[in-house]
Amino acid sequence: xxxxxxxxxxxxxxxxxxxxxxxxxxxxxxxxxxxxxxxxxxxxxxxxxxxxxxxxxxxxxxxxxxxxxxxxxxxxxxxxxxxxxxxxxxxxxxxxxxxxxxxxxxxxxxxxxxxxxxxxxxxxxxxxxxxxxxxxxxxxxxxxxxxxxxxxxxxxxxxxxxxxxxxxxxxx
Numbered sequence: 406x407x408x409x410x411x412x413x414x415x416x417x418x419x420x421x422x423x424x425x426x427x428x429x430x431x432x433x434x435x436x437x438x439x440x441x442x443x444x445x446x447x448x449x450x451x452x453x454x455x456x457x458x459x460x461x462x463x464x465x466x467x468x469x470x471x472x473x474x475x476x477x478x479x480x481x482x483x484x485x486x487x488x489x490x491x492x493x494x495x496x497x498x499x500x501x502x503x504x505x506x507x508x509x510x511x512x513x514x515x516x517x518x519x520x521x522x523x524x525x526x527x528x529x530x531x532x533x534x535x536x537x538x539x540x541x542x543x544x545x546x547x548x549x550x551x552x553x554x555x556x557x558x559x560x561x562x563x564x565x566x567x568x569x570x571x572x573x574x575x576x577x
Contacts, residue, residue: 428469433449440488457477472502475509477510477515482515482517510565523548533558536560
């Protein structure tokens, strides 16, 4: 993937590119403040080695401000991880990362996107709803740290495309 440039709502240029090992210290810093049970660096390294996984980072200037990890499996995408630095949330970075996921899905002819989310993570659920995700099931006791169930969310890739395009027009 070539660097993709876009503008965040704060007027800065946002660059999105493939994650590398050099990004891991900054990725881990965001991961650790974003999740109660963060992924390990080893898990990110493992993800980067799978040909069906796509791991991307978003930069403004020299600062890594967000990342996304997803897998393309047959005609579906599994969104595995997305996070934005707490000071940079609500500035269009997650939308830009989700746009790349959606464009990848369209290019690879996928139909739907799925993911799991904690029912207690109201902010994340609001974000996912904004992108057209709906709850279609529950995985009992999914999160080992708390025993919390996971909500299984699904979104249609074509509907997601329309939602993201509308969000970008509103932020322009």
